[in-house]
Amino acid sequence: MALETLNFELFTKGSDEEQKQLGDALTKSFENHGFAKLINHGIPSDIVDELFKMMKKFFSLSREAKEKIVHEPSPNPQRGWSRKGAETTSKLRKDNLNGSTGDELTDEKEHFDCGPHDDFEFPNLWPTEDMPEFQGFMEKYFELCQKVSLQIMQALELGLRLPKGALVSRCIPAASELRVLHYPPVNIETIMDGKIKRTWPHTDFGIITLLFQDSVGGLELEDRTKPGTFAPVLPTKKGQSPELVINISDTCQRLTNDRITAGVHQVSLPFHTRGQTSGELPHRYSSVFFFKASRETNVGPLPQFISEKTPRLYEDMTALQFHKQMTKILY
Numbered sequence: 548m549a550l551e552t553l554n555f556e557l558f559t560k561g562s563d564e565e566q567k568q569l570g571d572a573l574t575k576s577f578e579n580h581g582f583a584k585l586i587n588h589g590i591p592s593d594i595v596d597e598l599f600k601m602m603k604k605f606f607s608l609s610r611e612a613k614e615k616i617v618h619e620p621s622p623n624p625q626r627g628w629s630r631k632g633a634e635t636t637s638k639l640r641k642d643n644l645n646g647s648t649g650d651e652l653t654d655e656k657e658h659f660d661c662g663p664h665d666d667f668e669f670p671n672l673w674p675t676e677d678m679p680e681f682q683g684f685m686e687k688y689f690e691l692c693q694k695v696s697l698q699i700m701q702a703l704e705l706g707l708r709l710p711k712g713a714l715v716s717r718c719i720p721a722a723s724e725l726r727v728l729h730y731p732p733v734n735i736e737t738i739m740d741g742k743i744k745r746t747w748p749h750t751d752f753g754i755i756t757l758l759f760q761d762s763v764g765g766l767e768l769e770d771r772t773k774p775g776t777f778a779p780v781l782p783t784k785k786g787q788s789p790e791l792v793i794n795i796s797d798t799c800q801r802l803t804n805d806r807i808t809a810g811v812h813q814v815s816l817p818f819h820t821r822g823q824t825s826g827e828l829p830h831r832y833s834s835v836f837f838f839k840a841s842r843e844t845n846v847g848p849l850p851q852f853i854s855e856k857t858p859r860l861y862e863d864m865t866a867l868q869f870h871k872q873m874t875k876i877l878y
């Protein structure tokens with residue numbers, strides 16, 4: 548299964564015809580794989596470099612410094628730092644569990660989450676004393692991801708032949724979340740034992756997720772031609788501008804009544820270590836932007852996707868209700 552890399556400039560700078568071409572290609576990639584990859588996506592390479600520098604510095608702060616902004620597990624949107632083991636993605640899919648509750652099937656990762664800067668309902672937590680520059684950078688980067696995500700929604704509206712604004716209008720005001728992740732070094736044997744993974748197979752909750760990974764590798768998506776097997780999403784080749792990986796998430800699946808289904812993904816052993824039975828995986832860093840519908844928006848199927856042949860598969864509910872229902876499973 549080949550995931551083609553698409554040139555997003557065809558949409559942002561192209562003619563009407565080119566925009567339609569890109570909209571169609573993007574929609575096809577999402578329909579076939581639940582994933583797409585973009586170059587010329589509008590997030591400059593120097594910003595991505597700085598993002599990785601920032602997250603490395605943040606995660607290397609002392610435990611004490613990070614604990615000042617620890618996220619208290621709750622069904623509410625996540626804010627601040629989550630220690631290793633706080634979240635168990637294994638619980639999101641029955642296939643992972645094999646009869647276990649999932650409590651011991653842990654994720655070997657720590658992460659930091661923030662929401663929109665003007666979110667007074669679920670305010671952000673920043674390491675103001677210990678790393679004052681983090682907040683300003685992350686807030687700017689958040690805005691950039693939100694802008695690119697809205698452009699991707701416009702392209703998807705074209706590809707799905709939806710009226711203009713059908714998706715975009717559901718995402719303003721923003722309720723997205725930005726997460727940076729650190730996977731500490733781990734032995735290959737530990738992963739092969741089967742109780743611990745960097746991230747267990749899961750789908751994300753929002754509409755789409757924008758992802759950048761470092762050069763270590765390990766991200767994999769489910770190969771829909773062979774369900775239950777995974778194919779690597781390789782890191783960008785050295786010297787090339789970072790590719791943006793996009794996955795379709797649960798809310799998009801609900802809105803389109805399964806016309807486009809969410810991409811199952813995991814973080815496993817990097818492709819080049821396959822066949823190795825011992826050794827240590829190095830630190831891995833990644834950044835994910837969970838692009839979400841605004842909280843009061845109905846995330847039931849859009850009328851365009853309900854017909855006699857394709858009856859409604861999901862109940863109406865608000866994006867926030869759906870979010871809380873999903874985060875409850877994680878803790």
Ligand SMILES: O=C(O)CCC(=O)C(=O)O
Nearest residue numbers: 728746760766814833835
């Ligand atoms: O680190 C990655 O590449 C993926 C992380 C992920 O899937 C998530 O946090 O939802």
Ligand SMILES: [Fe+2]
Nearest residue numbers: 749750751812
């Ligand atoms: Fe994910």
